[in-house]
Amino acid sequence: MSEDPDTVEAAEKIRLFRLWRDTGNERYLLAAQQLRGDALTELLAKKSKGRPSESGDFRLLHDEMHEAVQGGLKPAQAAGEVVDAAAGGGTRDAKARRLALKYRIQKPFIEHVAAVVTQECEAAAKVARAAEEFREKIEEERDESEKRRS
Known part of the structure; x- marks a missing residue:
């Protein structure tokens, strides 16, 4: 057949x-x-495999998890505290695992970005201070020059 x-x-x-x-x-x-x-x-x-890359609400929960971790909890425990606010399917344990994993992966990156931004802000503040000092010095020199002419 x-x-x-x-x-x-x-x-x-x-x-x-x-x-x-x-x-x-x-x-x-x-x-x-x-x-x-x-x-x-x-x-x-x-048809695609798995969850869409931006299907969760990690960004919204990251700050809450970070505060809990700063308070002494481990990322898994912090995820357990915020899991009820997490969107998406799956059991509470599955959501907590995803949140904790993403926190552990993204935390170093977020800290790096914060450090870079802080350094850039400090550098910008130094430049602003130097510019202000330069402006003051020019004004002083101008004032002295005017006094000498008078």
Whole structure:
């Protein structure tokens, strides 16, 4: 008994899409798109794995977690304290794990950015002080020059 050619082609198309999804190799996507069945192509090409990258509300909860960590809690404990405010699906434990992991990953970056911004602000303040001192010195020299002329 021979299989229907459309069924064979659809199965091959699905196989190629899976290879593309798993490897990211565009050749598989192009090969799958050349097979018949544009609706299947569009449906499978839109499907993505996992959670969307910005599906959570980590940024909103980071400050609360940071305060709790500064108060002596570990990131996992801090995540447990704010987990009820976290959006998204999953159990409380799964949400808390995601929050704690993201906090541990992003905390050093956030601290680095804060340090850089602080250094830049301090440098800008030094430049502003130097400019003010220079302006005052020029005014003093101008005043002295005017006194000498008078």
